[in-house]
Amino acid sequence: AQRVTQPEKLLSVFKGAPVELKCNYSYSGSPELFWYVQYSRQRLQLLLRHISRESIKGFTADLNKGETSFHLKKPFAQEEDSAMYYCALSGQGQGNLIFGKGTKLSVKP
């Protein structure tokens, strides 16, 4: 079955601490993986995708096919990073994303 699991509903860290938002997936084939973010009272937006191998707002994510994971990491969390983060996957070139339930990140001062 195709599935995205984000094991943490809530993750709370202090400003300046490293943060890792976990994402595991189940998919038969070669998926594309994404992270989306939704800040308070703002729209859902694409943060990054694994094929781009990019760093956005200091966040990176590496696809580990062996562990079927796509964890989102940032070495030094900022208060403005507080938001809901959703991991998602799709088949290549397909628009039907499968989303995880999301992790609420709270960065405390």
Add this chain to the structure above:
Amino acid sequence: GAGVSQSPSNKVTEKGKDVELRCDPISGHTALYWYRQSLGQGLEFLIYFQGNSAPDKSGLPSDRFSAERTGGSVSTLTIQRTQQEDSAVYLCASSYTSSGTPQYFGPGTRLLVL
């Protein structure tokens, strides 16, 4: 220019009534997506339009749900004979690539079925 817009922003309806939700994508975007977000189910894919290709309707939960996209731009999601379990936030997104990735989401329409 403006981002993806959706109307209405909120809709309250009675069980059994039909509703229409509208999405205006970013101009020039060829791909348009509908998702819904509810407390119990999280974010669920509904339907995906890509250019002139036949839409991917694989996420529509029942035949009460339908969507169309006129002139490759505006899209309308119609829910017939609404049920209480249809209550959710309905999100529209668009993108200009053919990669299948929704990039820009609208603010959503919050639907409440009484």
